Amino acid sequence: MKKLVLYFLLLSAPFAVRAQFDRLKDSVVQVYGVIMTADSLKAIPAVSIVVKGRNQGTFSNDQGVFSIVVLKGDQLEFTSVGYKPVLYTVKQDSGNQISLIQLMVVDAQYLPATVIAARPTREQFERDFVNTKVPDDGIEIARQNNDAAKRRILSRSLPASSGEAASTYLRQSAQKYYYQGQAPPQNIFNPLAWADFIQAWKRGDFRNN
Known part of the structure; x- marks a missing residue:
């Protein structure tokens, strides 16, 4: 029985391959x-x-x-x-x-206009190179911030530290208690106060930023 089944399978194999080939073709x-x-x-x-x-x-x-x-x-x-x-x-x-x-169909795309300029001469290149503004780097910015005038401007815009605030409060409290029960003197007649005022005016401490 097994031989008979195998015989029929062998006979039908070429037809199956032929049918698959025809479908592919x-x-x-x-x-x-x-x-x-x-x-x-x-x-x-x-x-x-x-x-x-x-x-x-x-x-x-x-x-x-x-x-x-x-x-x-x-x-x-x-x-x-x-x-x-x-x-x-x-x-x-x-x-x-x-x-x-x-x-x-042609796919039209509009590109931005390109301006072709002549190559600059040596004199033009040297002039533009010298006059080109180069942005400051970190070292140059730090050097400018260390300038005395720049430090004064920055100090007026910065809030006082805790030590400066405590020192100012203690100084004002000591001056208040020192003249307790009497009128404090007027600095308008103090030459040292006038000298400090003139120096501050020359430095530009009262100038608006």
């Missing part, structure tokens, strides 16, 4: 044609024709002619620089050969 399609511009019907060379989803493709020749073997249901993508991409689907009910005239 029926699904293979050769697509050939020419690619042209839609406005002037001129041949477009070097157009890329790629089967989507598979590593398969070809290019059109100088006359825009191409040929490729695909399967029914595949999608062909036509791409070229300066033209809008086109997607073509091979129908399931198509024959084994398809002749195609594929038209492609």
